[in-house]
Amino acid sequence: MLLQVRNLSCGYGSLEVVHGASLHVCHGEIVGLLGANGAGKSSLLKAIIGLLPPWAGEVFIDRRPTTGQPPWRSVSNSTVLVPEGKMIFADMTVRENLIIGGYHNPDRIRHLETVLDGFPRLRERLQQVAGTLSGGEQQMLALGRALMARPRLLLLDEPSMGLAPLMVKEVFTSIRKMKDLGLTVLLIEQNANAALRIADRAYVMETGEIVLEGPAADLAHNPEVKRAYLGKG
Amino acid sequence: MQNESLALQYLLSGITKGSIYAVVAIGFNLIYSATGIINFAQGEFLMLGGMVAVTLAAYVPLPVAVTGAVALVALVGGLLELAFFRRLRRHSILHLVIITMGLSIVIQETALHIWDEKVRSLPYFTGNEVSSVRFLGAAISPQVLWVLGTVALAVLGLHFFLRYTLTGRAMRACSSNPEAAMLAGINIPNMRTLAFGLSAALGALAGCVVSPMTMTHYEMGAPLAIKGFAAAILGGLGNPMAAVAGGLLVGLLEAASVSCLPAVYNDVSAFVILLLVIFVRPQGLWGALAPDRVREH
Ligand SMILES: Nc1ncnc2c1ncn2[C@@H]1O[C@H](COP(=O)(O)OP(=O)(O)O)[C@@H](O)[C@H]1O
Ligand SMILES: [Mg+2]
Numbered sequence: 006m007l008l009q010v011r012n013l014s015c016g017y018g019s020l021e022v023v024h025g026a027s028l029h030v031c032h033g034e035i036v037g038l039l040g041a042n043g044a045g046k047s048s049l050l051k052a053i054i055g056l057l058p059p060w061a062g063e064v065f066i067d068r069r070p071t072t073g074q075p076p077w078r079s080v081s082n083s084t085v086l087v088p089e090g091k092m093i094f095a096d097m098t099v100r101e102n103l104i105i106g107g108y109h110n111p112d113r114i115r116h117l118e119t120v121l122d123g124f125p126r127l128r129e130r131l132q133q134v135a136g137t138l139s140g141g142e143q144q145m146l147a148l149g150r151a152l153m154a155r156p157r158l159l160l161l162d163e164p165s166m167g168l169a170p171l172m173v174k175e176v177f178t179s180i181r182k183m184k185d186l187g188l189t190v191l192l193i194e195q196n197a198n199a200a201l202r203i204a205d206r207a208y209v210m211e212t213g214e215i216v217l218e219g220p221a222a223d224l225a226h227n228p229e230v231k232r233a234y235l236g237k238g
Numbered sequence: 239m240q241n242e243s244l245a246l247q248y249l250l251s252g253i254t255k256g257s258i259y260a261v262v263a264i265g266f267n268l269i270y271s272a273t274g275i276i277n278f279a280q281g282e283f284l285m286l287g288g289m290v291a292v293t294l295a296a297y298v299p300l301p302v303a304v305t306g307a308v309a310l311v312a313l314v315g316g317l318l319e320l321a322f323f324r325r326l327r328r329h330s331i332l333h334l335v336i337i338t339m340g341l342s343i344v345i346q347e348t349a350l351h352i353w354d355e356k357v358r359s360l361p362y363f364t365g366n367e368v369s370s371v372r373f374l375g376a377a378i379s380p381q382v383l384w385v386l387g388t389v390a391l392a393v394l395g396l397h398f399f400l401r402y403t404l405t406g407r408a409m410r411a412c413s414s415n416p417e418a419a420m421l422a423g424i425n426i427p428n429m430r431t432l433a434f435g436l437s438a439a440l441g442a443l444a445g446c447v448v449s450p451m452t453m454t455h456y457e458m459g460a461p462l463a464i465k466g467f468a469a470a471i472l473g474g475l476g477n478p479m480a481a482v483a484g485g486l487l488v489g490l491l492e493a494a495s496v497s498c499l500p501a502v503y504n505d506v507s508a509f510v511i512l513l514l515v516i517f518v519r520p521q522g523l524w525g526a527l528a529p530d531r532v533r534e535h
Contacts, residue, residue, distance in 0.1 A: 056420070078423075088421065092418040093415070094411050104407060
């Protein structure tokens with residue numbers, strides 16, 4: 006088991022927004038985390054990575070306890086979060102963004118080539134200031150930057166948000182490729198259809214609690230999930 | 239001919255003072271970019287640099303004394319961050335800025351106790367107070383060349399550091415997007431400490447090179463901080479290289495006011511610039527950000 010989360014709670018100010026959530030991700034899996042806007046998905050991911058202090062519960066990465074570690078430690082635990090919204094270094098070049106992604110990777114210059122092979126659009130724009138990229142390209146940059154750290158576990162928070170349909174497809178293709186490269190992925194998506202298509206398993210979150218879990222194929226046919234998250238399709 | 243060489247004299251004096259203001263302004267910028275704090279104790283780093291170097295110069299050769307002073311003051315800068323700002327991160331930025339003003343006073347008082355109120359100075363790096371080089375008809379002290387050369391090298395070095403080294407890039411990443419920087423594995427608190435240390439080191443270096451000409455005195459820091467701050471605001475906070483232009487402009491305007499206004503107005507020019515910028519162009523000449531941009535984490 007690469008990631009194990011036990012009864013994790015967290016919140017803002019005095020308001021608890023995640024109430025004792027438990028989940029796990031095995032080596033090589035793509036696991037979806039679904040749920041309506043405001044369910045607490047992003048907060049849960051932030052608490053896992055250390056951006057939010059956990060109020061209760063435990064996090065284990067590769068069986069080692071990492072509960073409440075500062076976020077910059079997560080890279081040393083081979084875990085990288087790609088947060089929601091395009092969190093790039095807007096006033097730095099594409100190349101500098103990628104290099105920073107490999108901050109803890111001594112092999113970063115050579116690894117840059119490998120990452121660029123996966124994102125040819127970025128290669129064309131290496132010297133461009135990142136803030137001038139299109140939304141889709143910025144999301145590619147955020148993914149590429151995460152890969153520069155050579156993570157084993159990737160936490161992706163709504164990578165398709167705000168992208169044109171063609172770009173969404175490209176992003177999901179990239180995530181598929183990551184799995185083929187041996188990466189383990191925990192993926193938050195509003196787009197439940199697309200997520201369930203590439204995920205092995207998935208969790209459904211509602212008002213701060215995990216309410217459903219199971220193999221992606223089962224969830225895709227679950228009448229409750231269909232009604233709430235999949236529309237008609 | 240007489241007038242021209244006099245004008246050149248003022249020009250050079252403006253550039254020399256301006257280069258020192260530029261260093262102070264860069265110091266403001268480095269710390270502001272990394273922490274969001276305006277460090278009003280910035281001028282004290284120049285005073286400390288000069289004082290420590292004067293003390294060390296009694297025992298060791300001048301270059302060693304200057305290097306030692308820069309290293310020691312850098313350490314002081316880093317320790318100040320560790321002792322005060324790292325612990326007080328939860329407080330508002332305004333509180334932290336007020337603390338820097340308090341620190342400025344404490345450092346002055348401490349310096350008064352260690353070194354008393356006498357005016358000191360380092361020896362001229364080459365030659366002495368009467369030696370001069372002729373430049374386009376004006377007589378300039380070789381120390382002016384030391385000041386300009388040192389500042390130019392320091393600015394270029396900093397530029398290189400921020401643009402081409404991993405640590406420098408990481409510092410820029412922290413100010414560009416702190417959350418993303420943390421997620422890339424950058425230890426932000428350590429970067430803040432480094433920014434204070436670097437800022438202090440630059441200040442100390444400037445404090446050493448000007449010491450032979452302007453002398454070193456425990457009270458010298460505060461006026462430098464004000465002028466450097468004016469320069470930083472003029473150039474635009476958040477852009478260390480614009481700070482250089484800001485510093486030179488403040489120095490030149492000051493020299494111009496010295497040449498045509500009564501001496502009492504000497505220090506007014508910096509305030510006039512500060513007010514003008516705040517009212518007319520708050521983001522500075524080249525700054526992208528408004529100075530009140532909030533910073534969390
Ligand atoms: N920075 C914040 N401060 C206060 N409340 C927040 C903050 N971020 C999110 N919340 C609240 O926490 C709850 C969960 O939000 P979030 O984790 O972003 O949900 P999701 O990612 O599932 O849309 C929501 O009610 C939201 O309003
Ligand atoms: Mg969210």
